[in-house]
Amino acid sequence: MSSHTLSRREWVAASAGALALLVSRRADASAKVAITIYKSPTCGCCAKWVDHVRAAGFATTVHDVADVDAIKRREGVPTALQSCHTALVEGYVVEGHVPAADVLRLLREKPRGVRGVAVPGMPSGSPGMEMGGRADRFDVVAFGRDGRTSVFARH
Incomplete structure (x- = not known):
């Protein structure tokens, strides 16, 4: 069995690497995106x-809240795209x-003119609607303040 003592340069390099890893892990842990x-x-x-x-x-x-519809109106969610809950994240609905x-893709891409995204209604198989083993196809629809809509994702 051989023993190797670290040179000062090796020790400093190893310590700096460990510190950088620790800081990046802490940054990742504190970088959670806030959603209301x-x-x-x-x-x-x-x-x-x-x-x-x-x-x-x-x-x-x-x-x-007793009146979720008031939030939807305040945030400009088109009536045809409404569902049971509304969330706000980094300026998007x-x-x-x-x-x-x-949602993460929306935050990463920040598409121009998009106010928010919606899954209209409550399709079976969408997150939170996994009851009964049935999974319907559904679209995530992007909407703008100008009333324009487009398909953001298909599931």
Whole structure:
């Protein structure tokens, strides 16, 4: 068995590398994206969607409100795109059972003219709606302040 003592240069390099790794891990842990969710206090599928975004690493603040529709109106969610809960994240609106991966994509890409994304209604198989083993196809729809809509993702 051979022993090797580190030179001062090797020790400094190893220490700097370890420190950089520690700092980057702490930065990752504190870099959770904050999302604020407005939902009915009695909605079970909304609570499951909250669990879904938490599991994806979002830092959630949840407000149980009596009138979620008032939030939707205030945030400009088109009536045809409305669902059971509304969330706000980094200046965007997230309406309904949008997969967390699509929210992260929205935040990464920051598409021009997009106010938010929505999964209209409550399609079976969307996050929070996994009941019964049925999974319907559904679209995530991007919407702008000008009323324009486009398909952001297909599932």
